[in-house]
Amino acid sequence: MNKISKILCIVVTCLAVGYFSGIVTQSAITTWYPTLVKPSFNPPNWIFAPVWSMLYIMMGIAAGLVWDRMDFEPEIVKKALIAFAIQLALNALWSYLFFGLHNPLLAGIEIIVLWLFIYETYVQFSKINKLSGYLFLPYLAWVSFAMVLNWNIWWLNR
Template identity: 35%
Template sequence: MVNWGIIGAILAPNMGGWVSTLTMRGQVKNPDGKAWYQLLKKPSWTPPPWLFGPAWTILYSGMGYASYIVYNECGGFTDASVLPLTLYGGQLILNWTWTPVFFGWHKIGLGLLHMLALDAAAVACTVSFYNVTPNTGYFMVPYLAWLAFATSLNYSIWVLNKPINEKKRDGDKFIGDN
């Protein structure tokens, strides 16, 4: 028998992530044919672009499964599940909206602040999941580790490209300017 609840819980965060990545489509390219992100200075430890899709699929699937366990352990949408599932939904919204802020609007610094809010929300969600049943908290640990890495990457990109975030001086044109 197929458990459609588990499948839905796993697919839901992935679908939100897929929709979020649509903001990266149609990025304005410079005369060399490169998109805005490709022109940014990045640290040497930046992962290759192909890694992000599989990584996020695994992370979204793990957190989706954990949300199903919380839902199931609490007997559905009950008083016991309100806090952990609300925190889960909130951190997912922050997760999905980071991509448009960073890639769509080209706001590296705002993306970093957004990421810090996401980090806090994800930790709160993980603690609340753990309090329902420890296994759900463990499913969230890889996500927290990836977020710590992504926050460090966002910070490093922000530092390496600071002129983008500063006011223009004497008509300077910086990456991301139109």
């Protein structure tokens, strides 16, 4: 498989994870979420879909570039892609915990673990391909913001 195919494969996978996470959030966005007290810095709902779509595309490009180095650095690439897969699973789990179970406390605890795996993936990707590391920085920043938002929502609604 060539580099472009690897990138496209992972981009599609990331977007699929985002799509299925969106299914979990869809009903809660119109029913449960509007009933919550939110902090003043809570973004409007329409911003989340385009931001997450761009982040999933950037994640996929980053992982595809790393995957393309498998023949040259198999051990470090495997380690990096395992961290990537774990953070992607944790990403999907957060949506289920927050929106599916309506549990900001559990989601708040989980997002800390998610952030740590995103950071680990960033570190591992940076060792293999600098661009891949850079592509993870907006994701790390957004999840940092989401973590603050998550904990504020929990605090305001406890």
